[in-house]
Amino acid sequence: MTLPESAEALPIKNLARLENFGHSLRSSAYLFAPQDASELARAFELADARNLSIGLRGAGRSYGDAALNSGQLVLDLQAMNRIQAWDPKSGVISVEPGVTIAQLWKHVLGDGWWPPVVPGTMFPTLGGCLAANIHGKNNWLAGTLGEHVKSFEALLPNGELVVCSPEKNKELFYAMIGSMGLLGIFTSITLQMKQIHSGDLSVSAWASGSFEGMLDGIDGSKTADYVVGWIDCIGLLGHAGRGQIHRADYLKMGEDPDPSQSLRIDHQELPDRFLKLLPKAWLPLLFRPATNNLGTALTNTAKYWHNRTLVHNKTHLQSLVAFNFLLDYVPNWEQAYLPGGLIQYQSFLPKATAGDGFRELIALCKRRGLPSYLGVLKRHRPDPFLLSHAVDGFSLALDFQVNDRRRGDLERLINELDEIVLQAGGRYYFAKDSTLNAAKVQRFLGDETVQKLRKFKAQTDPEQLLQTDLYRRCFVN
Amino acid sequence: MAPVENMQLPPETPLNRRPRAVIVGASSGIGAALARRLAQEGMSLALLARREAALEDLCAEINQQAGETRALAYPHDVTQSESIPPLFERLLADLGGIDLFVYCAGFQYSPAIDEYDFAQDRQTLEVNLLAAVAWLGLVANLFQRMRHGSIVGITSLAGDRGRVANPPYSSSKAGLDAYLESLRNRLTRHGVHVLTVKPGFVDTEILKNAASKTFGVISPTRAADGIWMALRKKHQLVYLPWWWRLIMLAIRFTPSFIFRRLSF
Numbered sequence: 001m002t003l004p005e006s007a008e009a010l011p012i013k014n015l016a017r018l019e020n021f022g023h024s025l026r027s028s029a030y031l032f033a034p035q036d037a038s039e040l041a042r043a044f045e046l047a048d049a050r051n052l053s054i055g056l057r058g059a060g061r062s063y064g065d066a067a068l069n070s071g072q073l074v075l076d077l078q079a080m081n082r083i084q085a086w087d088p089k090s091g092v093i094s095v096e097p098g099v100t101i102a103q104l105w106k107h108v109l110g111d112g113w114w115p116p117v118v119p120g121t122m123f124p125t126l127g128g129c130l131a132a133n134i135h136g137k138n139n140w141l142a143g144t145l146g147e148h149v150k151s152f153e154a155l156l157p158n159g160e161l162v163v164c165s166p167e168k169n170k171e172l173f174y175a176m177i178g179s180m181g182l183l184g185i186f187t188s189i190t191l192q193m194k195q196i197h198s199g200d201l202s203v204s205a206w207a208s209g210s211f212e213g214m215l216d217g218i219d220g221s222k223t224a225d226y227v228v229g230w231i232d233c234i235g236l237l238g239h240a241g242r243g244q245i246h247r248a249d250y251l252k253m254g255e256d257p258d259p260s261q262s263l264r265i266d267h268q269e270l271p272d273r274f275l276k277l278l279p280k281a282w283l284p285l286l287f288r289p290a291t292n293n294l295g296t297a298l299t300n301t302a303k304y305w306h307n308r309t310l311v312h313n314k315t316h317l318q319s320l321v322a323f324n325f326l327l328d329y330v331p332n333w334e335q336a337y338l339p340g341g342l343i344q345y346q347s348f349l350p351k352a353t354a355g356d357g358f359r360e361l362i363a364l365c366k367r368r369g370l371p372s373y374l375g376v377l378k379r380h381r382p383d384p385f386l387l388s389h390a391v392d393g394f395s396l397a398l399d400f401q402v403n404d405r406r407r408g409d410l411e412r413l414i415n416e417l418d419e420i421v422l423q424a425g426g427r428y429y430f431a432k433d434s435t436l437n438a439a440k441v442q443r444f445l446g447d448e449t450v451q452k453l454r455k456f457k458a459q460t461d462p463e464q465l466l467q468t469d470l471y472r473r474c475f476v477n
Numbered sequence: 478m479a480p481v482e483n484m485q486l487p488p489e490t491p492l493n494r495r496p497r498a499v500i501v502g503a504s505s506g507i508g509a510a511l512a513r514r515l516a517q518e519g520m521s522l523a524l525l526a527r528r529e530a531a532l533e534d535l536c537a538e539i540n541q542q543a544g545e546t547r548a549l550a551y552p553h554d555v556t557q558s559e560s561i562p563p564l565f566e567r568l569l570a571d572l573g574g575i576d577l578f579v580y581c582a583g584f585q586y587s588p589a590i591d592e593y594d595f596a597q598d599r600q601t602l603e604v605n606l607l608a609a610v611a612w613l614g615l616v617a618n619l620f621q622r623m624r625h626g627s628i629v630g631i632t633s634l635a636g637d638r639g640r641v642a643n644p645p646y647s648s649s650k651a652g653l654d655a656y657l658e659s660l661r662n663r664l665t666r667h668g669v670h671v672l673t674v675k676p677g678f679v680d681t682e683i684l685k686n687a688a689s690k691t692f693g694v695i696s697p698t699r700a701a702d703g704i705w706m707a708l709r710k711k712h713q714l715v716y717l718p719w720w721w722r723l724i725m726l727a728i729r730f731t732p733s734f735i736f737r738r739l740s741f
Contacts, residue, residue, distance in 0.1 A: 009562035012618045024491030028574045070573035411492035473488040
């Protein structure tokens with residue numbers, strides 16, 4: 001990449017159309033793709049000279065507007081994707097921010113290691129994952145990704161190059177992880193991998209006919225390495241809230257007779273055809289006509305009864321990739337929601353209020369005729385990061401289809417849901433959110449946290465060079 | 478160059494779309510009426526014009542009416558073409574994108590039947606055609622990349638024939654007509670809408686300068702309503718009011734041996 005001279009208007013040829021992962025926003029930006037860290041300082045100079053801000057973008061996998069900076073500069077960091085150091089003895093790896101989760105697991109798996117925390121898809125970059133401080137289906141036991149960072153190096157907009165770890169520059173360490181790329185750019189991330197003795201997990205699944213059963217089942221599986229619940233939020237004939245729980249455990253040493261086989265990358269590959277027949281690339285198109293209330297009600301019912309009968313209380317081995325990256329089973333699944341796209345509404349409620357709170361959310365969505373087409377329930381624990389989304393409790397993620405017909409109704413519904421969540425002491429997750437405003441963010445984070453963030457921002461980025469649509473929506477207005 | 482009132486526009490969310498419009502030539506007449514209309518529809522606006530005071534008054538009026546910031550003012554002289562690319566960059570950043578671009582800056586003087594004033598002719602061509610080309614080139618480029626957007630160009634009945642009355646005005650508007658048609662043919666395949674507007678007699682300052690007799694005069698507000706309707710229906714060409722289409726059809730088919738003997 002050659003950055004243009006700062007004396008002239010930015011070149012039109014760099015204007016690009018960018019979208020959020022949910023395809024519910026359309027955004028224009030001057031897009032530049034730095035090849036290495038040396039170009040980042042020049043980008044800050046350029047932004048300063050043009051009186052514009054810079055948004056950071058990795059793989060563009062945030063559901064909301066975290067990687068959009070509409071009408072201004074966006075740095076696509078995907079080309080900075082070198083693995084800088086890997087020690088198969090200690091399991092410590094150093095990577096540039098553009099390295100993806102896929103690159104990471106493929107690099108370490110053969111040596112008997114696995115990323116300690118992964119999201120439901122392998123396509124995001126580590127820079128993005130750390131900025132959002134992502135969690136996985138093992139949040140209760142393993143915490144967030146940030147808890148496995150040994151140190152990182154970052155370029156701050158004020159020109160400083162800092163190294164942070166839980167010991168060194170501790171405050172900035174806990175502020176930068178999770179602050180959505182608004183304080184600085186990670187240039188190198190050093191992570192501790194998790195040692196494994198097999199490329200497979202022991203997975204058991206069972207269905208539950210009620211939401212209480214779902215909460216109890218998940219809470220009762222806190223010793224599991226991974227646990228996650230699928231919720232049928234439509235539940236024909238008054239069965240909303242039923243679902244299926246998956247728990248999974250790493251195999252202990254000796255349980256896998258031939259780990260060298262299961263630790264191979266080709267053992268982990270996802271099948272590229274659905275039911276060995278249909279090319280998966282067709283699926284989003286085929287789903288599109290059924291992406292509506294009736295279609296989803298029928299699909300959910302069929303899925304629930306399949307879970308309840310054929311696979312109920314069964315235990316089987318599943319590869320790490322197949323279990324963890326469920327969202328990658330159908331590539332581009334989110335396109336089934338086109339043309340309006342989708343928003344995901346994920347709220348985190350303390351254990352004491354989760355049962356009533358989430359039941360109320362699900363019931364209200366149904367009452368308003370806008371049921372969520374997907375519900376995912378997880379168990380969480382608090383973490384020490386400044387903008388933490390987690391609580392000692394549960395999260396429920398809901399997917400809503402957006403289109404011109406239902407946009408206004410959906411906005412009213414989301415406002416009602418927000419009130420329930422905030423009343424119940426709930427929190428939100430910036431990797432998913434696209435609808436909060438600054439007042440609501442202040443309510444869930446608390447004044448003190450927002451003040452602290454402002455203080456860090458003033459320190460690391462006095463000229464406000466790092467901005468995104470999310471920043472202006474959640475922290476400025 | 479920077480917005481006069483540096484206020485923050487409300488953020489857009491997937492559930493609360495805030496389409497953004499730029500109007501060049503917004504301080505009076507059709508531009509100002511259209512600005513009021515688009516603000517009523519909930520759009521965020523960047524308003525450009527030479528007269529700073531009029532522009533600021535309009536923004537203040539719109540923002541007060543809406544109870545929030547909907548319009549930003551940018552004083553701009555379209556004949557300063559070197560200022561257009563940086564201003565485009567500024568607008569894009571301040572609005573957070575552009576969904577609709579309206580060019581309605583216009584200049585008209587009324588030459589006597591035997592008058593040829595190059596300074597005034599040049600001004601006519603610069604404001605009505607050259608600056609439009611400078612702006613629209615940038616906007617077309619953006620919209621093509623976004624596979625989205627609407628362009629509105631205000632031309633004139635005067636562009637349909639070269640009349641006795643005003644050679645520079647007729648030619649500037651005919652040129653803009655052809656330029657807009659070219660853009661339409663280039664951009665429709667990319668999902669971009671281009672609307673050519675041909676107003677008849679609208680009660681604006683330009684009309685006061687016009688020498689010819691007027692009839693069927695409509696208010697700028699009515700013209701703005703017509704433009705908004707045509708935008709929503711994705712029309713390519715609209716005459717305001719509609720019956721001018723019939724009159725202009727007759728005029729366009731009038732043979733030259735008759736037309737060169739007419740005096741309008």
